[in-house]
Amino acid sequence: MNNAKITVATAWLDGCSGCHMSFLDMDQRLVELAQLIDIVYSPLVDAKELPETVDVGILEGSISSEDDLEKAQQFRKHCKLLISLGDCAVTGNVPALRNHFKLADVLNRAYHENVTLQPQIPTRGVPALRVPVKPIHGEVAVDVFIPGCPPSAEAIWYVLSELIAGRMPEPSTVTRFGA
Numbered sequence: 001m002n003n004a005k006i007t008v009a010t011a012w013l014d015g016c017s018g019c020h021m022s023f024l025d026m027d028q029r030l031v032e033l034a035q036l037i038d039i040v041y042s043p044l045v046d047a048k049e050l051p052e053t054v055d056v057g058i059l060e061g062s063i064s065s066e067d068d069l070e071k072a073q074q075f076r077k078h079c080k081l082l083i084s085l086g087d088c089a090v091t092g093n094v095p096a097l098r099n100h101f102k103l104a105d106v107l108n109r110a111y112h113e114n115v116t117l118q119p120q121i122p123t124r125g126v127p128a129l130r131v132p133v134k135p136i137h138g139e140v141a142v143d144v145f146i147p148g149c150p151p152s153a154e155a156i157w158y159v160l161s162e163l164i165a166g167r168m169p170e171p172s173t174v175t176r177f178g179a
């Protein structure tokens with residue numbers, strides 16, 4: 001990657017959006033970043049169609065549903081470099097806690113036991129859940145891992161600025177798992 005403006009796509013799968021909030025925490029550096037990258041697809045912008053080719057894809061969250069899997073596969077197919085952002089993407093983290101239970105028991109707990117009004121398990125308009133929940137690299141190849149819950153704005157800035165400079169980042173120097 002050279003010093004030309006690079007294209008970036010982001011998405012969150014089974015995550016809380018906290019990793020994307022950390023991206024926004026770059027504050028004034030976002031102004032500088034806007035001169036260096038084009039965000040071509042993201043919940044942070046209006047563009048909602050993944051271009052045919054994207055330089056850098058960033059995925060938050062784990063793969064918990066059929067929709068998550070499809071999105072991860074699309075990103076892998078269209079992004080030259082794929083980043084796993086945050087502990088949910090890197091390890092499964094919170095969403096993967098349900099792997100300790102049968103899916104039927106989890107659904108029953110959420111939609112019957114904890115509900116007083118019209119308890120019912122949704123079947124229409126929601127993606128089918130997968131078993132087990134997996135980190136991104138459990139389904140598609142990942143090039144760069146940024147752990148943290150969420151990763152710090154500094155870590156995200158470091159990775160992007162290294163890529164912009166044409167270097168492969170080494171996030172382990174600026175990250176740790178957990179908060």
Ligand code: SF4
Binds near residue numbers: 014088
């Ligand atoms: S890693 Fe933490 S902040 Fe990021 S999506 Fe998961 S729970 Fe949220």
